[in-house]
Amino acid sequence: MGQRLCQRCKTPLTYRYLWAIGNGIEKIAPGTVVGDRYRVIAPQIWLDTRPNRPPEAPEEIPENLLAYLKLFAYRLHTPTIYSFTVWESTGVLLLENAPIDSSGKLFPAIASLLPTATAVRQVYWLWQLLDLWVPLKELGVATSLLIPDNIRIEGWRVRLRALYLDNEETAPPQLGDLAALWQSWATGYRETIQQPLQQISEAMQAVEINAPPEKIQAIALQLNQLLLERAATLPLRLNIASATSTGPRRSLNEDYCYPHPNARSSSESDALASHLAIVCDGVGGHAGGEVASQMAVRSLQIQLRALLNEISEQTELSSPQVVAEQLEALIRIANNLIANQNDEQEREARDRMGTTLVMALQLPQMLQTEDGQGNSHELYLGHLGDSRAYWITPRYCHLLTVDDDVAVREVRNGRNLHREALRRMDGGVLTQAVGTRVGDYIYPTLQRFILEEDGVLLLCSDGLSDKDRVEQYWETVFQPLFKDRATLDEIAQRWVDLANEKSGHDNVSVVLMHCQVTPEQPRLFDPSRVVAEEKTAEPTETELSESARALLYDTAEAPRQAEIPKTPTPGKSNYWMQVLTLLLAMLVVGVGSTIVWQLLSPESFNRFWQRYPAPEETTPEQ
Known part of the structure; x- marks a missing residue:
């Protein structure tokens, strides 16, 4: 012990x-x-x-x-x-999964922590409670949200100690009951949110028992507006790193991630590179998984760049529901690209290629604050399959996603306890993945979180998450980062090395998004890191294997020509050749992105070009 x-x-x-x-x-x-x-x-x-x-x-x-x-x-x-x-x-x-810490003590009740919490965290806790109201009410356990001692807090996260059955015959719980509980905590709220929360509570108390969902949704939008306004007052710095490995027992890496460790953004100002993280774990025979994972990442890359362009032009906030619907539509488009390729190549059953997906997008919606404009601090997760997302701070490690496998399906259908379902021979078999069927029959999970504390979002394939490796080693691996003794790139590589050392049976990919909301602290200059960076060669993007290229493009490998000995060229000529190549690559990417933008979001595309006046017609002088 x-x-x-x-x-x-x-x-x-x-x-x-x-x-x-x-x-x-x-x-x-x-x-x-x-x-x-x-x-x-x-x-x-x-x-x-x-x-x-x-x-x-x-x-x-x-x-x-x-x-x-x-x-x-x-x-x-x-x-x-x-x-x-x-x-x-x-x-x-x-x-x-009860709210008990690692020493065997209950986490504090919400009422004891409210007076010392920040305004954004206070609203975030209330937003989570309201978000739970509908699903718990539908299952007859909304009373669980009305017992103060049952509501426990672990950092940003609201946790319930147990579920309590509603008494529908004598006293069915109403939204006004939740509002009354909130008002009992009012003296502990920060001054900046007291009046808005009072108005929201009054609106909740006015909702009838059988009110349509639209009324609750309208209240949720008011609370969401207040939440984002408070979050926007915080700074936000994002840093992303990734690492991947074929693994000691595999010959082909069917994982793919964004940003890829072998590719760097062509521009420091690329919003996508600093706001997006994706991990895909391909499935399917004869290099099919390798193709599917890369197709999914590249398709989402293009679509999400167009979405960020659209968000940057809008003047009103998009609600969590609207954003979730947009992201779900983008995932279905990526899904159908792979599904169509399966159909064209007449792939059936287990031969159909597909991929898992876990995707994180920090959506930079802008709000007006006292100091100017601020980021809404929203983090959206999209998920299909068994690749996972974790939120990790110096104090805790939270698994954010739920696997799409047979074991979870049995639990959610009420047929098995989770531990029992995991013992099934097919317990770990995926129930859905990107590309294995048409988009109408996949059901991505979309979640919205608020970045209001320093921490690291970890996305990974099951090559790392199997056997609870993350839960076992998160403190050991992340401690150097939290103490400023290691870089994010080094930590990403340590996770890959750990997976290869402890199991090594599968490919492994990790993407880390370091999120910081505290003011940046000055750091001492470390010349050793500069020397190390100068010695690192500029990597290039990973290419598909030969079998994957043949599968993707349906072509056999062309005969190789005899190699021509290379003659050294002057440094200046080589420099201009690199510049010309870079400009050509940027032109190709720009044209391709524009075409996809026009196809996927014609309204946004047209609005963008309508801002520029059409050229005046001129007539030749007589």
């Missing part, structure tokens, strides 16, 4: 704390062992002393507990069922 590493193999030890629910169990003395397995740490906090053994699962899940399973997609905020046991003839429900 208390050791962080195994004394034999130095692997991080698992401490799985559970929240126990049952009549009278809060009176069980600490130190008691229940069922020869669970040690009581504190009232209702139990430790699984045998975490490597599968927990017991019932043959059938009680109907009154199905909400825990069906809300699995909201596991950032809700616990899920771990197992059941018995204490002196009393049935006990054990919940994992």
Whole structure:
């Protein structure tokens, strides 16, 4: 107990704390062992002393507990069922993913932290509660949001200790009840948000029991406006790094990411390069996965550049729902490019190429602030498959995504507990990926977060995330970065090296987005880093393998010509040749992006060109 590493193999030890629910169990003395397995740490906090053994699962899940399973997609905020046991003839429900820290203590209740939180964090917590209202109400557990002691806080994140069934017959919960709870906290709100929150609470109390969803959506837009206004007052600095590896046991890298470590942006001012991160893990035989992952990344690259151009011209904020719909449409377009290629090449079933996708876009919507204009600090995640996203700070590591696999499908359908579903032979099989079917039959997950604290967003393929490597080693790997002893590029490479060392069975790709909202601190000049950078050769973008080129372009490899010995050229001639090549490449990219922009967003394209006057017609002098 208390050791962080195994004394034999130095692997991080698992401490799985559970929240126990049952009549009278809060009176069980600490130190008691229940069922020869669970040690009581504190009232209702139990430790699984045998975490490597599968927990017991019932043959059938009680109907009154199905909400825990069906809300699995909201596991950032809700616990899920771990197992059941018995204490002196009393049935006990054990919940994992409960708001318990690494030392076995409950995270603080929201009311205790509100008075010391920043204005943006206060509004962010309330926004999460309102966002949970509809899904919890539909499953009959909205009461969970009305019990102050049930609402716990871990940094930016709202977490529920347990789910409580609504009493629909005598006192069905209403949105006004949530508003009343918010008003009970009003004395702790920052002065800048007290009046707007009062108005929003009054609007919530005016909503009838059976009000249409549009009324709740209108209130959500008001709260979102306040949230973004407060977030825009913060600075925001973004830095992105990536690394990828074929792995020691593979001959072909079917992963692809943006930005790619072997390619650099042609312009320091390229908004896309500083706001976008993508990881794709290709699937499909005969180099199909390699093609699919690159097609997906490059298609999204072009489309998202057009979207950012459109966002930069707009004068009003786009709502989270509108942005999510736009991003979903772009993912479907990328999907259909790959699906069409599968159809043209008559690929069927498992031979159809596809790719997982995890994508992060910091959407730089601009708001007017007292100091000028500020970034809205919105971070959107798009996700399909089992590539993952994590948010990591010096204090915690949060898994943001939920895998699209058979195990998760069984849980969300209420048929299995998650630990039980993972034991299935097909538990890890993907239920959807980009390109394997037409866009009407894929369901990307879109999420919106607010960047209001310093941290690192980590995107990775399953070559790293398998066996919970990120959860085990995040503190060790990221500590040098948080103490300014390593660069972001070095940390990205360390993750790849770790994956190759600990498993090495698969390709691995990592993209890191370092987000900082605190004022920049001056740093001492380090000449060793300058020397290291000067010695690093300028990389070039990764090319497709020969088999992948043949698959993508449906052509056989052309016969190679005999190599002509190269003669050295003067330095000045070589310099101008590089400049000419760069200008030509920029011209090709610009023309291609313009064509795609016109096809994907004709309204934005036309608005852009209408700003320039048409040339005046002239008649030749007589």
